[in-house]
Amino acid sequence: MSEKTTMRAIEYSTFGGPDVLRLEEVDLPEPGPGQVRVAVHAAGVNTLDWKIREGQLGEQPMPQRPGLELAGVVDATGSGCRATIGEQIFGWSLTGAYADYALADIVASKPRALPWHEAASLPVAGEAAVRALRELEIRPGETLLIHGASGTVGTIATQLAIAAGAIVIGTADDANTDYLSGLGAIPVKYGGGLTGRVREITTRIDAVLDAAGFGALPDLLALRGSTERILTLADSAASRKGVRFSSRTPSVNDAESLTELATKVTTGQLRLRRGHIYSLPQAADAQQDSATSHTRGKITLKIS
Ligand SMILES: NC(=O)c1ccc[n+]([C@@H]2O[C@H](COP(=O)([O-])OP(=O)(O)OC[C@H]3O[C@@H](n4cnc5c(N)ncnc54)[C@H](OP(=O)(O)O)[C@@H]3O)[C@@H](O)[C@H]2O)c1
DSSP states (O other), X not given: OOOOSEEEEEEBSSOOSGGGOEEEEEEOOOOOTTOEEEEEEEEEOOHHHHHHHTTTTOOOOSSBOOOSEEEEEEEEEOTTOOOOTTOEEEEEESSOSSBSEEEEEEEEEOOXXXXXXXXXXXXXXXXXHHHHHHHHTOOTTOEEEEETTTSHHHHHHHHHHHHTTOEEEEEEOGGGHHHHHHHTOEEEEOSXXXXXXXXXXXXXXXXXXXXXXXXXXXXXXXXXXXXXXXXXXXXXXXXXXXOEEOOOOOOTTHHHHHHHHHHHHHXXXXXXXXXXXXXXXXXXXXXXXXXXXXXXXXXXXXXX
16 A cells, blocks of 8 residues: 555646646545545546647536556555455546545556556446447347448447448548458448448448447438438537437446457457557646547556
8 A cells, every 4th residue: 555645736726728738746535434545656648638628528526637447556445345456457437537646446457468558548438338339239130330430439449330230331531441351341431421431332331330420420320321220429419400419328238348459459359549648747748639529549648
């Protein structure tokens, strides 16, 4: 257990650009029942982090400490907690993972073979990809259109859908055509003329996953031909078009799902795409990089 009483953490007290992020010295959090305190080795940087910081998700308690996912070593445990001190784990952060230490309750053991940055990349994107495919009820032989297949969520969803027997048509920038082909998807460039390009490949799209947004829903709806079996993870205006926006409901099964995803990565069934690794004091640069939406891989913070 750490003998420190304070730690470094990234925080902000007002919504705004990356410049509102401050590196602060704050008290170590104390784990409550069922919680672990984690000495954070790596934290995932998500689009949600800067969307919250910009105020896009409405009022938040201040100060805010970003960071939804982490990988690290259990440093202290609350009552009734099954994890052991010294255990390498990864999972969902309760107190903001952009910090030397964070509390967590939904965690799984990190396989030794799984690098810290990959473990910290799995919870948010992995959960979203698994959930989306489950909600879309993808069956073998069906054709799934994934908008944003080259992104972090799209990369995982594409591979899981293909492994489940689906044919995946994936949208991406031209620069990611080879990348998507390498994953086994049929690449198609996003942007104006998307419907025509997809229809040259097939006129039958059984399901659509929007994992990018950027106003593509009208085209995606036209290609699907129905509001059934189409969902978005990224377009908050979807309900006006009759399309479901899918968001996470934390569940006791989440830890099991983390273990399954980690096993897939360590056994080579699932490839993750590594983006830039920043240090904790570079959190603003990391979020700016994420906000370009062309990161070519998952951005993480290396914390210790
Ligand atoms: N609802 C949920 O539960 C949930 C959970 C996780 C994520 N999300 C959301 O899902 C989205 C994707 O997350 P992520 O982590 O995968 O992000 P990411 O890694 O940054 O990927 C962004 C994707 O958007 C594509 N893109 C960029 N500019 C585009 C444009 N102008 N038109 C069409 N596509 C464009 C990128 O393609 P190129 O790189 O090929 O340009 C890439 O495929 C984000 O909006 C995130 O907030 C939602």
